[in-house]
Amino acid sequence: MSDQLKLVTWNINSVRLRMPIVEQLIEDVAPDVICLQETKCPDANFPEKAFRAAGYEHMAIHGQKGYHGVATLSKRPLENIEKRDFxxxxxxxxxxxxxxxxxxxxRVHNFYVPAGGDEPDREINPxxxxxxxxxxxxxxxxxxxxTGKPAVLVGDLxxxxxxxxxxxxxxxLKVVSHTPVETELFEDVRKTGGWLDVMRQFTPMEEKLYTxxxxxxxxxxxxxxxxxxDHVWVSAPLGPHIKGTEVLREARGWEKPSDHAPVIAVFEA
Incomplete structure (x- = not known):
């Protein structure tokens, strides 16, 4: 019997403020796993009850007050939870x-990489x-x-x-997020680990692709x-199981939206 897993990654820009559109996403997309970034919420105040009511009994939460924060919510059990302090x-x-x-x-890695401020110079911009x-x-x-095992790395990178x-x-080219020093290091991270950029497997390089x-x-x-x-990377052992990705652009226009759109990835065995 084949298995299908639908995963969504989304920088939600405050999970408590935007819980109504998270619930809309759940209703429209019905993901098995949701990876949120920028939850801006300490663990004790995370809206666990709302997620449990929606069928997400399993949670791996790593939050803090007012800033950053990541959370992985799942209909399937979560094991070997790890929270790395970079x-x-x-x-x-x-x-x-x-x-x-x-x-x-x-293995599901959920990341929120620092934005980097406004000035692309490490000497003057901490x-x-x-x-x-x-x-x-x-x-x-x-x-x-x-990366020698089935793994997916997602998030706002x-x-x-x-x-x-x-x-x-x-x-x-001189704006933070697209400067050569960032893009070259970013590709070095991906290629050194043997990660596959699966969003670009399904959208040709010559086509515009935004999140x-x-x-x-x-x-x-x-x-x-x-x-x-926002990105979806998979390790080589998981590569044959990725069946598609999609940017849910319409969500950027929902009421009180995040400035990011969710990205959907579907895996099949």
Whole structure:
């Protein structure tokens, strides 16, 4: 008997504020696993009751008051939960757990990579230095044993690596999230670990692909000045099981939206 697993990753920009649209997502998409970033919520105040009522009994939560925060919610059991403190600064930016899929333990990494501030210079901008150091630690860790097993890495990784992952490659080359120092390190993290960028497997490189649109635009959809900041990577052993990805663009237009759209990934055995 075949197994199918539907996973959604979404920077929700405050889970308590946007719980109504999370519930809309659950109703419309019915994912098995939901990976949220920027929950902005200490663990004690996380809306567990609402998720349990929606069928998500299993939770791996790593939050803090007002900032950052990641949470993985699942209809399937979660085991071997891990919360890694990157750069030893106490930020809640990662949680991992094993999810049963086709008789195996699928490792799910949920990340919220630092945005990096406004100035792409580590010498004058500590936030940018933190972002680069964070990714360097990802590279050192997420290879070898971590990628020799079925694994998926998702989240708001805050880098738009390719030319058509941004609305204007030339205009954004000096803008944080698309600078060469970031995109080259980002690709180094991915390739060193043998991770596959599955969103680009299903959307050709020459096509525009966005997951984030700024709140600043009066009409975000018409202006369409987006960036692909949210990603789905899989390890080589999981590669044959990825059946599709989709950006739920319409969610960016829901009531009181996040500035990110959810990304859906479907796995089949």
């Amino acid at each position: 750069c030893n600064v106490g930020d809640s930016r990662h949680v991992a757990a094993d999810v049963p899929f086709n008789g195996m333990a699928l 936030k940018f230095a933190h972002k680069l150091d964070f990714m360097a630690e990802m590279k050192a860790w997420l290879q070898g044993p971590e 805050n880098v738009a690596p390719y030319e058509h992952d941004v609305w204007s490659h030339k205009q954004l 984030w649109w700024s709140y600043r635009a009066k009409d975000w959809s018409k202006a369409d000045k987006g960036r692909r900041l």
